[in-house]
């Protein structure tokens with residue numbers, strides 16, 4: 001195989017990257033709903049158990065380590081989804097996120113784990129539990 005000049009290789013890589021060829025492993029892509037995704041209705045009590053379960057992470061954290069009693073939520077949590085979340089915007093370049101996408105965002109970022117399967121009862125349960133937590137959330141700032 002002929003040796004490619006460095007400049008050509010660099011431009012090839014840039015083209016592939018902008019075409020999304022490397023997207024699969026990136027957090028931004030990992031948290032994006034698959035095409036045609038329809039959220040399933042979930043069991044909030046299963047979600048509450050998972051919320052407190054450190055086995056979901058690889059670093060000893062549970063969702064509750066940060067979010068117990070509405071901790072770590074900013075005023076955005078009170079708004080209907082999809083909405084802007086500062087962390088998703090700053091770290092993943094996402095203008096707005098759905099609730100399930102933000103759950104996946106916290107799975108891959110603070111929880112240092114893989115995203116949950118999109119069609120799993122675990123994701124649906126966490127989604128249902130967080131929708132109920134959202135109803136009692138009063139932003140303090």
Ligand code: HEC
Nearest residue numbers: 061062063066072074076077085086087102103106107110
């Ligand atoms: C190490 C702390 C930490 C852990 C653990 C964590 N999160 Fe988060 N979470 C955050 C931070 C920080 C934000 C960003 C808040 C912001 O930018 O407004 C956030 C944002 C969110 C939001 C979006 C809130 C909004 O404004 O709409 C949801 C939903 C959420 N987390 C759910 C979860 C779930 C579910 C888990 C467990 C799977 C989890 N988080 C684990 C720190 C954490």
